[in-house]
């Protein structure tokens with residue numbers, strides 16, 4: 023008997039060392055204390071989140087290089103994704119923009135997708151415990167597999183055209199973890215309830231850089 027796997031695409035996740043993210047924590051901590059000096063990103067985002075800001079060009083440049091190995095890994099694992107015949111020659115990929123979300127309790131990010139080819143989320147600060155979130159009055163009576171407080175969810179169609187959801191049980195162990203996914207993949211962030219601190223994450227979109235002719 024033989025099995026046939028039906029091909030699809032996936033995601034890449036990688037945990038960075040705190041030391042590798044020092045440049046990011048420095049800028050984000052500065053922004054956290056100086057919201058009035060930051061450039062709001064709310065107009066371009068769908069998050070129901072008050073404090074969303076663009077990162078500086080310098081930090082975006084460092085991020086671009088830091089995340090590039092994940093893109094190379096994605097291309098090695100799922101070569102068809104970038105090999106689809108968009109162009110008749112090699113075209114570079116670059117990080118067009120990057121921003122930081124300072125999410126407070128009750129705030130959330132509804133189902134959405136991004137522009138670009140690849141997008142990422144990188145969690146920097148998670149202020150709640152998974153057990154406490156799962157034990158709020160809103161979630162404790164829900165079946166454990168359906169609890170959603172504070173989780174990040176990817177939504178995608180399976181080989182039968184049905185919609186699947188993959189929830190990441192975000193907690194402190196996700197600090198420093200980056201997730202790379204195709205930009206058009208739908209996703210959302212559920213609200214958390216048990217902390218007054220910020221849940222801080224950084225995101226960005228990689229686009230093709232098409233040279234002007």
Ligand SMILES: [Fe+2]
Nearest residue numbers: 134135136209
């Ligand atoms: Fe997003």
